[in-house]
Amino acid sequence: MKKIQPNWLVPKNVHGFTTTREGGVSLSPYASFNLGEHVGDDKSAVKNNRTLLVEQFSLPQQPLYLNQIHSTKVVTLPYDSTDLNVDAVYTNVANQVCLVMTADCLPVLLTNKQGNEVAAIHAGWRGLCDGILEETINYFQCPKNEIVVWLGPAISQRAFQVGDDVVTQFIEKDPQAEKCFIVDPKEKGKYLGDLYGIAKQRLNNLGISQIFGGEHCTYTEKELFFSYRRDGKTGRMASLIWFE
Numbered sequence: 001m002k003k004i005q006p007n008w009l010v011p012k013n014v015h016g017f018t019t020t021r022e023g024g025v026s027l028s029p030y031a032s033f034n035l036g037e038h039v040g041d042d043k044s045a046v047k048n049n050r051t052l053l054v055e056q057f058s059l060p061q062q063p064l065y066l067n068q069i070h071s072t073k074v075v076t077l078p079y080d081s082t083d084l085n086v087d088a089v090y091t092n093v094a095n096q097v098c099l100v101m102t103a104d105c106l107p108v109l110l111t112n113k114q115g116n117e118v119a120a121i122h123a124g125w126r127g128l129c130d131g132i133l134e135e136t137i138n139y140f141q142c143p144k145n146e147i148v149v150w151l152g153p154a155i156s157q158r159a160f161q162v163g164d165d166v167v168t169q170f171i172e173k174d175p176q177a178e179k180c181f182i183v184d185p186k187e188k189g190k191y192l193g194d195l196y197g198i199a200k201q202r203l204n205n206l207g208i209s210q211i212f213g214g215e216h217c218t219y220t221e222k223e224l225f226f227s228y229r230r231d232g233k234t235g236r237m238a239s240l241i242w243f244e
Helices: 043-056 125-130 132-137 164-173 175-180 195-205
Strands: 014-019 074-076 088-091 098-102 106-112 118-123 147-151 161-163 181-183 190-193 210-213 237-243
Touching (some): 074 132, 088 098, 088 132, 106 195, 106 237, 118 125, 125 195, 161 164, 164 175, 175 195
Parallel strands (some): 074 088, 147 210
Antiparallel strands (some): 014 237, 088 118, 106 147, 161 190
């Protein structure tokens, strides 16, 4: 079973990765390692896949699965509420697994130089624009320049087409975001947006410079990743992080 490992420099007690679509039991169009229960897949297949996730990757616990709504809401683990309408998870407790699911949106994993704080963020364009990165980073107790970030597999600029309304919203929040949009040569009035680039801008604005990842494209790497933009009906990968 394959996983995408962060290429970052962090303490050895920190464990993080993104799953691929390979190695599970779900049938097409969710083939095969779908971890999303909300996408129309057979619930028993998803349950089996979630069990496989824990067993194959030696997780310390069954993770909390969020009902992601493109918000800027963050929760701290351990978490005992039934309200799962959340898009980011933070913890400073060992062996608490922070997990988010994606299929084009940007998964962001964070830790610190000490290896005693971690977080996982689901950053769709709305959440990214509205400040989900900034909200989550506010939970960290260490100085911001000690935070290390990995940008997991997301849709790349060459495949992420948006209208001028999206461009305008980003520029209103931060004028430098304009650099992350180019005119789509294939369709008039459309632009191609760089989620990775915008995330880096936002992180740099906070004084965070240790940023890794950002080299994948969920839309074009069909064998490895689910992509909602590409397929519509599809599964979800998980990005998760914890520390021992």
